[in-house]
Amino acid sequence: MRVAVVGGTGRVGRPLVEALRRGGHDVVVAARSTGADVVTGRGLDGALRGCAAVVDASGPSWLSTRRARDLEGFFAAAADRVGDAAARGGAQHLVVLSAVGVDRLSGPPLLAGKRAQEERARRAPLRTTVVRATPPHEAGADVAALTREGDGAVVPPLLVQPLAVADLAAELARVAVGPPRGLLEVAGPRTEDLVDMARRTLSARREPLELRELARHALRRRGRRRGHAARPRRRPDAHDLRQLAARRLGAGVSGPPVAQPVRPTRPDLRRTP
Incomplete structure (x- = not known):
């Protein structure tokens, strides 16, 4: 099957392209570096023409507090351009990567952007x-980068169920080559604190950044305490954060070593009515 991956050079797009190719599919990488730009729409028609399925894993190339407010506009416009180009190119299936929590949380700019993307894609x-996927293991450090001021950053004490990017990519590949399924949610196998995730990843990267937690009562008042945590079935963690960070970043991470071997497993998948 010929499948286009929009944002095919990004954090999720790159392993998704690899997963599809391992499955024997003809993959088109649609990204600015390959001449397809979701911001201007330039090159999208040519890239998506003749593809049976299109996966939209695109995202902005910037990450800063000043421009975070623009996320909603970015994702809405990109969804319009990708959907229209996919339809003109003859695609039968559009897969959109979104985030768990878009239907019940209103504050974070990324969720507002993803909510707009879902609405336009439909x-x-x-x-x-x-x-809809829970955040990756690197999400804590991403939040720290978004809120960084000087040598400090603010990370909210949210409970999340981080999902390994490789597992998410494998699930997106299965969905892309299958029939349309409406709405799915994918979550990692266990709950972790976003602040702890940020500390471990920053330690692995040897980034001396002071993390400050937002007051928990303020988060509860805003209705955010539930965070991105879903309620999947419990399974052994195939990608423990400490092993993942040490393997990918080549640096030690604080905390006790993990004794059990790492075995790849399918992420937890829940069908949402």
């Missing part, structure tokens, strides 16, 4: 599957 003139 208006596209072709059948759509929305895959």
